[in-house]
Amino acid sequence: MLTQLERSILAKEARLGVVGLGYVGLPVACSFAASGYDVVGIELRPERVAQINAGICPIQGHEPGLAELLAEVVAAGRLRASTDASDLGDRDVILVNVETPVDEEHVPQYHALRGALASVGRAMRRGALVIVESTIAPGTMRDVALPLLQQASGLTVNEGFFLGHCPERVMPGRLLQNLRSVSRTVGGMTPETARAMVALYRQIVAADLDPTDCLTAELVKTVENAYRDVNIAFANEVALICEAIGGDVWKVRDLVNKSPGRNMLLPGAGVGGHCIPKDPWLLVHAARGKDVPVRLVPAARAVNDGMPHHVTDMVVDALAEAGLAVAGARIAVLGYAYLENSDDTRNTPSEPLVQRLRALGAEVVVHDPHVAEYAGPLDDALRGADAVVLMVRHDAYQGLTLAPESGAGSRPVIVDARNVGLGAGAPIQRTIGRGAGVTPAAGDGA
Ligand SMILES: NC(=O)c1ccc[n+]([C@@H]2O[C@H](COP(=O)([O-])OP(=O)(O)OC[C@H]3O[C@@H](n4cnc5c(N)ncnc54)[C@H](O)[C@@H]3O)[C@@H](O)[C@H]2O)c1
Structure with missing residues (x-):
C-alpha cells in the first residue's frame, strides 16, 4: 500500500x-x-x-x-x-x-x-x-x-x-x-x-529531509524552540545586569561574540508568538512524573515572561525622572505584534506591558501599522504623549524621530525596548540593556 x-x-x-x-x-x-x-x-x-x-x-x-x-x-x-x-x-x-x-x-x-x-x-x-x-x-x-x-x-x-x-x-x-x-x-x-x-x-x-521516528521528531522540534528560549533568556538576564551596573549589553554582546563559539542572542522586551513561549513547556511536560530535575527551561521562561514587566518599570522610572507620575500619564506604545512586520499578536509582550501601565493609571495609546485594531495614524498615537515606548522593530519605526512636529509631547520620555535608536538625544531616554546615562558608542545600536 x-x-x-x-x-x-x-x-x-x-x-x-x-x-x-x-x-x-x-x-x-x-x-x-x-x-x-x-x-x-x-x-x-x-x-x-x-x-x-x-x-x-x-x-x-x-x-x-x-x-x-x-x-x-x-x-x-x-x-x-x-x-x-x-x-x-x-x-x-x-x-x-x-x-x-x-x-x-x-x-x-x-x-x-x-x-x-x-x-x-x-x-x-x-x-x-x-x-x-x-x-x-x-x-x-x-x-x-x-x-x-x-x-x-x-x-x-x-x-x-x-x-x-x-x-x-x-x-x-x-x-x-x-x-x-x-x-x-x-x-x-x-x-x-x-x-x-x-x-x-x-x-x-x-x-535536507531527515527521516527518523516520531519521538525523535517531537523531541527535535520542542528542543530547538526551548534552546532558543533559553538563549534569549540568557541575553535578557545579561541585559538586566548591564542596566543595573551601568553597562551596555549591546556593546558587550558584540564583543562576546568575537570569542570563538559564542553566539549570544539579542535581548529585548520579551518573547511572544504561538510557539516559543509554549514549546519549552511541551518539552517539560514530557518529563512530568519522571525522575528528572527540570530547572533550566522553566527558569528561562520566567526570565522572558518578566521582560515586559521590566519595561514597565523602565517607563515608570523614566517618567519619575521627568517629574511625572505614571498615573494620568499619556503613554504611546509602538508595536503590538510579537514580531517585526507581522500582524501576529499571540502572546505578545506588549499585552502585559499595556495591562500593567493601565493598572497603574496611565492612559495608554497603542499603535501598530500591521494590526488592524491599532493601525491608525502614528501621529495620532504620539500626540501629547508623555512617554513613548518602542516594543517592536517594525520597519515603519526604523529611523523614526520624535521632533516636536511628530505630535509627541514637548519632551516625551523615550523607552526603546528593542534598541532601534529611538530617542537618541532626547532629554530622558532609556534603552533596554543599557545603564541610564550610558551613551552608545559610534556604530552601536540600531
Ligand atoms: N505560527 C508559527 O510560526 C508556527 C511555526 C512552527 C510551528 N507551528 C505550530 O503549528 C501549529 C499550528 O500553528 P498556527 O500558528 O498555524 O496556528 P493557527 O491558530 O494560526 O491555525 C490553526 C488553525 O486550525 C484551525 N482548527 C482548529 N481545530 C480545527 C479542526 N478540528 N478542524 C479544522 N480546523 C481547525 C483553527 O481555526 C486555526 O485557523 C501549532 O502546533 C504551532 O505550534 C507554528
Whole structure:
C-alpha cells in the first residue's frame, strides 16, 4: 500500500488534505497546490474558508508571495477550503496543522488536536497517510494521536493507515520562504512511512529531509524552540545586569561574540508568538512524573515572561525622572505584534506591558501599522504623549524621530525596548540593556 502511495505522490496524483488553515496550514496547502497537487483545506472558521475560496489571503502583515500564490492556486482549482471534514474521505495524505497551546499551568491543551484527529479518523479512507505537523509534547504521537486515530477509524496503524510527524519550522514574515528552504525532521511510525513522507516533502522543500521516528521528531522540534528560549533568556538576564551596573549589553554582546563559539542572542522586551513561549513547556511536560530535575527551561521562561514587566518599570522610572507620575500619564506604545512586520499578536509582550501601565493609571495609546485594531495614524498615537515606548522593530519605526512636529509631547520620555535608536538625544531616554546615562558608542545600536 505504501509503495503505491509513494508512486502516486511522485506522479502528483495523490490527493491531499490539510486540516487547519492558519499561519502554518495555509502556506503548506498553497505550496503543495502550487507544486501540482489537488488540495482540500479543512478549517473551522467559516469566514476564513469563504475568504480563501474567494482567493483572498486572510493572513495580514508582510508575507512575501503568499497572497499571490493563494489567488493563483485557488483560481487554478487546485486548492479549495471547506468546513466539512467529510471532504477528507477521498484524500491519500492528510496533514494536521491545528493550534497546540498550553494552559495557565503550562499543560498542553489538545482540544483542537483531538478534535481534528477525531474528524480525520472518522473521515479517512483505508490506506491514507496522516501527518501531524503541529508542534506537540514528546510522546503525543504514541499516547494521543495513534490511539485516537485507530479508535475513530476502526483501522490499525501500519496496516489500515499510516502515521507520521513532521513538525514545521516556519516563521511569520517568512512562511513560504522557510517552508521551501529550511530542512525538516521527518518522523514516521515506521522507516517505510518516513520514506514515503520524504517523497512528499521533497516536492516542496529544497533542503535536507531527515527521516527518523516520531519521538525523535517531537523531541527535535520542542528542543530547538526551548534552546532558543533559553538563549534569549540568557541575553535578557545579561541585559538586566548591564542596566543595573551601568553597562551596555549591546556593546558587550558584540564583543562576546568575537570569542570563538559564542553566539549570544539579542535581548529585548520579551518573547511572544504561538510557539516559543509554549514549546519549552511541551518539552517539560514530557518529563512530568519522571525522575528528572527540570530547572533550566522553566527558569528561562520566567526570565522572558518578566521582560515586559521590566519595561514597565523602565517607563515608570523614566517618567519619575521627568517629574511625572505614571498615573494620568499619556503613554504611546509602538508595536503590538510579537514580531517585526507581522500582524501576529499571540502572546505578545506588549499585552502585559499595556495591562500593567493601565493598572497603574496611565492612559495608554497603542499603535501598530500591521494590526488592524491599532493601525491608525502614528501621529495620532504620539500626540501629547508623555512617554513613548518602542516594543517592536517594525520597519515603519526604523529611523523614526520624535521632533516636536511628530505630535509627541514637548519632551516625551523615550523607552526603546528593542534598541532601534529611538530617542537618541532626547532629554530622558532609556534603552533596554543599557545603564541610564550610558551613551552608545559610534556604530552601536540600531
Ligand atoms: N505560527 C508559527 O510560526 C508556527 C511555526 C512552527 C510551528 N507551528 C505550530 O503549528 C501549529 C499550528 O500553528 P498556527 O500558528 O498555524 O496556528 P493557527 O491558530 O494560526 O491555525 C490553526 C488553525 O486550525 C484551525 N482548527 C482548529 N481545530 C480545527 C479542526 N478540528 N478542524 C479544522 N480546523 C481547525 C483553527 O481555526 C486555526 O485557523 C501549532 O502546533 C504551532 O505550534 C507554528
